[in-house]
Amino acid sequence: MKTRIFLLLALACVLASSCEKLQEKINLPGIFIANTAVEDRMQMSELYYKKMYDDKVWLVAPDGGYSFLVGADSHVTTDPGRMDEMLANGLEHGDLFYAHLGDIADTKAEYYVTLDSLIKVAKHRYVDAKFDEIGDNQYIYKGGTEDPSIIFSYDEIVYPFFPVVGNHDITRNGWALWSNIFHSSFYEIDVVVFLDNGEVAFDHLIFLDSASGTLGRTQIDFIEKGVLDGKYDDGTSIYRYTFVFTHTNIFHPQFNEFASTFPREETFFLLDQFEKWKVTCVFCGHVHTWDERNFNGVHYLTLDSMCEANNPNPGDYLVRLNIDKDGGIDYEKVRMNYTPPKKKK
Amino acid sequence: MHKNEIITDITAGYNVITGMFVGQAAFFTHHFTDRWSISGSEQYQFMKNVGSLDFWGTYRLPLKRTNLYFDAHLVDNMFYPWQTNEFIANASAYFEGNYMDFRFGMSFIMYHKYDVKKEYYFTDRSYIEPPTLIVGLGVNIRPRNHPWNVGFFIRNYDQFFYENWNINLGVRAHARINDQLKIISELTARPAGSMSQLATRYEVSYNLGVKYVW
16 A cells, blocks of 8 residues: 555656646745745845945936836746836836836746847837937936936946846746846835925835745845834934835735745734835735735735736736825826737647 | 643744744643543744744544544734734644544634734734635654654644745654653744745744643
8 A cells, every 4th residue: 555655656756747838837846945045145136236336226306206117927938028018118108117026037048038138128218218329338318307417338327127036037046047137136226306395305115035935034134234224313214205126925815826925924024124114115926916905004015917928918917106296106007908929820 | 541631842943034942832632522622722932922822622533543633723823023913713624544644724814913002903904814725744654553653744834823825844753651641743844935936944943842641
């Protein structure tokens, strides 16, 4: 009897490991041990960010109000149509930046080649729309809204597309591919807002690496040391609004979702931390289901997947958050119309 | 057939959020008949500052040399560092074979954030999760009633914690000292992100206890 059970188990393992379709979707060894550690990603992200940006990227909203566009779980494979639509929509609308909540591509080298090409094309479109080329590899802001004496090289222009890493980005050693394009999975950005009354406000964008279902000790250390707190000496917050972008969802919108969320202690730690930061809105992805709720004064939006394989029909998969000149905030869902061409039989 | 059981154990472990922790737990079971029993337990994990109470009733259905149990649990967890109280109602069926055991059931979990300085409840301070399946499998190398045994388990729950698809797995062992006393032990790894195919170190703990029946 025992021999029969062991033979059946062995047969099941062989069948599971030999099924190519299953392997493409599910990385079975990853259920027991991951091939990329969140601690390694943190070390690399911190080094890159310190070296490149002296710890922080600054965005400027010169007219008092601004908007930004958020998408999630694009799972780019060979067809980047939905990603292209998101970036084109953001540029056309004049969003200050575009955030992606992870699982941007499934882990295969050719999918990342497709994605990299798309990001390069989108940056060209952005530079053409926002900058004037005044000489060989010399660019200034268009329209004189910024100081024309600030001259950038093409590489110095920060394309305002800010992703966080998702589990599917890296399940098969994909961190090398992802970091080659986006470099850093944990970072913060300040938005400098010039208000009509002549004052300046600061908004805070925090991008957390939760792809592994835990932030890991290094990221928790950063948070506990107050690296992201942004407080004046008297303890008051520098920031008007704080927005958090991360992959793994906090809440559990539906019964029939079997992806891991944060373990119990970490869920309660994060809910508490978001309250301490006085976060305005936390954006999550991961479960491919829309969810909206308030918890303890913080608004949580979990976005549906924008991937054409998961949601082939046009739909409201993106979210645009609008902050007006008076500081009023609302959000709207943004429709995506791209549908993949039908395959010939 | 004994009427009462008591288990007491100590735990030491490491958790990514809280660091090192030690804990104790105690369990008491009273058998009304050889089929019906009620139990209660408590635990406190020092340094992590988590306290728990669990009460449950069990019905045992003998099936030849195996047993099928039906459990109903009410669990209350206090996560003191984050002022959060979690309440869980769980119902499950547990099959106890000679070499294998299996549990399948459903949890209903709600939690709320309290603040001792302010009002106890706010409407946006509570969250009721959708029902969560619980699944557990254990395999032993010796028959169930052997004086000593070593086994492996994988599950998405523990005595006091019921997770949303975060599995914990480990090795368990027991050794019978005499008819009334048994030593029990478990080494548990509780990775994060296992069902996201990125199992990552989150918590590991070792648990050692004694079980006394009379």
